[in-house]
Amino acid sequence: MRAIAALVVLCSFALPVSLRAWGFTAHRFIMDQAIARLPDEIRPFYERNRTFMIEYSIVPDLLRNLDVPDEPPRHFLDMDGYGKYPFEALPRDYDEAVRTFGLKKVEENGLLPWRATDIYGRLVQAFERAGRQEGYSLDDIKLMSAVLGHYVADAHMPFHAALNYDGQLTGQRGIHSRFESQLFERMQGSLALPAVTMPPVRDMRAFMFDTLLKSFTYTEPLLEADRRAAAGLAEYGDTYFERWSRDAGPVLTQRVADAIAATAAVFTGAWEEAGRPAVPLEFTRRPAKIGGERR
Secondary structure, eight states, X not given: OHHHHHHHHHHHHHSOGGGOSSOHHHHHHHHHHHHTTSOTTTHHHHHHTHHHHHHHTTHHHHHHHTTOTTOGXXXXXXXXXXXXXXXXXXXSSHHHHHHHHOHHHHHHHOOHHHHHHHHHHHHHHHHHHHHTTOTTHHHHHHHHHHHHHHHHHHHTSGGGSSSOTTSTTTTOTTHHHIIIIXXXXXXXXXXXXXXXXXXXXXXXXXXXXXXXXXXXXTHHHHHHHHHHHHTTOSSSSHHHHHHHHHHHHHHHHHHHHHHHHHHHXXXXXXXXXXXXXXXXXXXXXXXXXXTOSOO
């Protein structure tokens, strides 16, 4: 845990904005807002650990940007790598997808829904262990929630769902960062988030696939809006963003609002699947047996 904390502190200042999924600022914002949507039974625990979860919500990006093996494909799923919308050729089951398309293609096109499902399962287990007051279960709830929230937010970012993820196929390079980082940071102070309600999520894999399908439908409209906004300009400056925000701004606002509601719904669903256990702010500590504590 200390090693991850050091990673957060060192890397959050060292990495360029262009490498950040949704942008560090947006990931933190989504996590912060989601905590307020949680049910009364678990919200005090999340409120108590708000700072931790907000800061650790960017850990998957830090691992990816530091070239940690296996991490990069966990942040996206290029839906159009499997034919045409609604991409029915792609099995939702991971093993079946690998049998159908081969491991190399599945990894190249991204693993996001399966990775999120795995972390969701770990969060359920952490809640179950917390109900039994097992050691370190509360730490695991904090960490799994932060990581899972990151992946849920990634699924709501349109360019995490398409092969043309950075406009590189249409001569629009940089659109990924222009949307998820630069536009968000320009709009953050004036965001008027729509009210989005969502029931608890219990089928994580189906939810992630549905979310990515929805995200994909925004990619072409955003690319077209980018072309219009950039017409006649020599740089992506204030004039460009003023133009682009007219069309891209409502999409960004809706996807951020959806991501906030979804993050809360996923945490709530994991807690309900675990049997709605009591999650105290901390366990009553007992004297440790010699040799019996994990360091």
